[in-house]
Amino acid sequence: MLKYEQIAEDLRQEIRQGKYTSGDQLPLEKDMCEKYKVSRVTIKRAMDELVKQGLVTKRRGSGTFVKTLDDNYAKQLSISTGNQFSGFAETYKGRHISTKVLRFEIVHPSEEVAKKLQMSTQDFVYDIIRLRILDDVPMVIEYTMMPIQLVPGIRNEILEHSIYHHIEKTLKLNIQSAHRIVRAVRSTEMEQEQMQLAPNDPILEVEQVAFFSDGHPFEYSISHHRADKSEFSAISIR
């Protein structure tokens, strides 16, 4: 683990454990340099991680202080925490997840999808629809398109677990980032049936393009989340 990651992790633990609470001042950057035997840039980088995670604020001329922690950190049902990135299986790690594969075909992408995935409509993509179930509650239906060339070897068995696990652990490919757009929409009849919804229950739609670390988009997906079970959280910094 990198130095700045380790230091950030240490501080995060100390805050979680109550060594520092709302409004408390953290040790000075100068002092932390001595404590950890590192340069100030490294300390700053660690602190900036905590700022990004919404745990602390820095005030030039004064110091670094713990933010008011609200209930978000206790919430279990958020789609993403902070601006981190993870798939469904990873987000709910440790709980009981099951998956029902509703569709698994190989097709040509539409113009729109081909454009987003930077490929030709002559190439092929997996066309996948999955219902993800958390502790026996149907949570989300995911519509996924992935170029077969970039993500070879997808089988039903993989779809029933985690595509991302397959990509990272088996194919050894690195996922870097995702562009997401969140909307509120109505559910389709199929979704009402699969997720046991009333006809006019709203749906939280997340459209996503995910990128490998080489910059290539490898996934275009639309997820329809039960509105009563899901929310999307983000921290914006000016």
Add this chain to the structure above:
Amino acid sequence: MLKYEQIAEDLRQEIRQGKYTSGDQLPLEKDMCEKYKVSRVTIKRAMDELVKQGLVTKRRGSGTFVKTLDDNYAKQLSISTGNQFSGFAETYKGRHISTKVLRFEIVHPSEEVAKKLQMSTQDFVYDIIRLRILDDVPMVIEYTMMPIQLVPGIRNEILEHSIYHHIEKTLKLNIQSAHRIVRAVRSTEMEQEQMQLAPNDPILEVEQVAFFSDGHPFEYSISHHRADKSEFSAISIR
């Protein structure tokens, strides 16, 4: 303007203007050091800005490359671009915005709101409900609570324009960050009436706690956006 900001801005312009397009490699960090007469850390910082904005990806051992630009950048109707932070008036600057103040009272906050704003239920908050209209289209109803002590001098006239403008320009206070949670919900009857919605049209709800640069939360708000006119975009980086 800071050096790294200026460099990032220059590169952003060059990308927008097509000097570099999808997949192109940007100049090496080493070369850019010479061009701009700065150290490598400064160049890296500038490049990291572009990564955060989703414009480029960096590959260790290879170089820095322009990402596939999708249509998001052309969209006008996003609530927030990237992970930036801004109010309604700022987001739609240059277009015709009007505001209808539906409620403006001073009350004690509920337990829940007091907790989020880190204040006592004995203190007072502004209790504001506003309908925001863009080019004659009712877009969003905002329910806002703000401690009167932190944001003094709010008047009807200010509500009809921009609270944030008042805070930053008149009160000279610095807004630093916001924690947001996005959900899909049903509209209320009042909202249906004000925004001319059908009873079961979905609503995109954004719950927000906004912070000053001293770390104090100064605003708790819930915004209900017309689902057909609004979306929320974010870039997640692993």
Add this chain to the structure above:
DNA sequence: GAGTGGTCTAGACCACCCC
């Protein structure tokens, strides 16, 4: 004025990619 974090430098070494 003393002390904070913010920016920046000029270098070093490393992990990784590709030839």
Add this chain to the structure above:
DNA sequence: GGGTGGTCTAGACCACTCG
């Protein structure tokens, strides 16, 4: 092996806050 970006150092000066 040669070149990329990633991390890190040990300093410097600056902008800001507060007593």
